[in-house]
Amino acid sequence: MSEATTPLYEVFIRPKAGLSHKHVGSLHACDDDMALHMARDVYTRRAEGVSIWVVRSDLIAASDPVDKDMLFEPTASKIYRHPTFYDVPDDVGHM
Amino acid sequence: MDVVAAIEDDLFAYALMLGDSALVLGHRLSEWSGFGPTLEEDIALSNMALDLLGQARLCLDYAGKVEGRGRDEDALAFMRDDTDYRNLLICEQPRGDFAVTMVRQLFYAGFMQPCFTSLMASRDSTLAAIAAKAEKEMAYHLRHAGEWVIRLGDGTAESHVRTQRALDEMAIYVAEFFSVSAVERRLVDAGIAADPLSLRRPFEDSITPILKEATLVVPSFAQGQHGGKEGRHGEHLSRLLGEMQVLHRAHPGATW
Numbered sequence: 001m002s003e004a005t006t007p008l009y010e011v012f013i014r015p016k017a018g019l020s021h022k023h024v025g026s027l028h029a030c031d032d033d034m035a036l037h038m039a040r041d042v043y044t045r046r047a048e049g050v051s052i053w054v055v056r057s058d059l060i061a062a063s064d065p066v067d068k069d070m071l072f073e074p075t076a077s078k079i080y081r082h083p084t085f086y087d088v089p090d091d092v093g094h095m
Numbered sequence: 096m097d098v099v100a101a102i103e104d105d106l107f108a109y110a111l112m113l114g115d116s117a118l119v120l121g122h123r124l125s126e127w128s129g130f131g132p133t134l135e136e137d138i139a140l141s142n143m144a145l146d147l148l149g150q151a152r153l154c155l156d157y158a159g160k161v162e163g164r165g166r167d168e169d170a171l172a173f174m175r176d177d178t179d180y181r182n183l184l185i186c187e188q189p190r191g192d193f194a195v196t197m198v199r200q201l202f203y204a205g206f207m208q209p210c211f212t213s214l215m216a217s218r219d220s221t222l223a224a225i226a227a228k229a230e231k232e233m234a235y236h237l238r239h240a241g242e243w244v245i246r247l248g249d250g251t252a253e254s255h256v257r258t259q260r261a262l263d264e265m266a267i268y269v270a271e272f273f274s275v276s277a278v279e280r281r282l283v284d285a286g287i288a289a290d291p292l293s294l295r296r297p298f299e300d301s302i303t304p305i306l307k308e309a310t311l312v313v314p315s316f317a318q319g320q321h322g323g324k325e326g327r328h329g330e331h332l333s334r335l336l337g338e339m340q341v342l343h344r345a346h347p348g349a350t351w
Contacts, residue, residue, distance in 0.1 A: 006133070027135050028135065029135065030246060031246075037139065038135040041138050042138050042139075045142065
């Protein structure tokens with residue numbers, strides 16, 4: 001697969017109305033339109049979704065794994081930030 | 096023969112036409128499974144093959160019920176010989192290269208989408224229900240094949256040449272789409288079948304802009320090969336059926 005003519009895309013699927021798009025995988029395609037087609041064919045064969053986003057992987061700004069400790073370690077000791085001290089009513093749905 | 100029996104004979108033949116075209120073209124597409132140009136397109140081709148297989152099953156199952164002689168979809172698919180098949184000739188042509196496959200799919204979907212749209216208003220409620228399901232599938236095939244034809248035609252020098260060649264090779268099978276068999280004539284008059292003559296305009300309206308955007312020379316569809324609807328096929332169909340039917344004929348009634 002030539003990276004120049006068919007760049008990598010990341011695929012996000014919304015499983016049903018009301019839920020968020022979730023990353024499901026990646027694929028190669030020659031442009032945005034074909035990436036949507038391919039995402040439909042590769043990732044929604046078993047009725048997984050009602051909406052698709054695709055974005056070129058090289059357009060995603062990503063955190064550097066080297067910075068992992070700096071970025072994420074400090075939160076490990078701050079359990080009071082977790083909303084575990086509340087009873088969430090069932091009607092609230094997806095939180 | 097009374098009127099109802101005559102209509103049922105025609106309806107059986109018409110359901111075979113729809114089912115056989117879908118079955119044979121679906122088989123041709125399935126030949127790409129594992130050999131697609133990319134993993135993504137391999138799956139896309141298999142998806143389209145399965146859409147067509149699903150349409151074939153519905154049509155052949157209905158044909159068997161209309162005929163009333165106890166033949167089910169498997170009996171009709173696997174135990175008939177080539178001269179009993181009623182598919183359009185374009186469906187049985189070898190899969191060729193990727194350009195041939197995509198041009199053929201563009202032509203077929205460009206014809207069958209308006210055909211199914213018309214059939215959704217059929218007085219036969221089973222055909223109308225099959226058409227409502229199949230129309231969406233053909234709309235996607237048309238979109239998918241169209242996008243590829245645009246990119247192949249307006250792609251590299253080689254892809255352009257090969258796509259133009261595929262277009263010219265497949266064009267001679269288009270005239271058959273709009274030929275009206277005796278069966279179709281009677282069923283159109285009865286409000287059951289889609290009128291092939293009424294489908295030429297929507298076919299050309301959907302594929303001509305695609306071919307122009309693809310920078311391809313639009314071929315003439317005025318003349319071409321006929322005979323599929325009456326069971327006159329080329330040797331390609333015999334070979335296809337040989338491969339498709341061998342297992343069922345060797346092990347009748349075999350199941351998973």
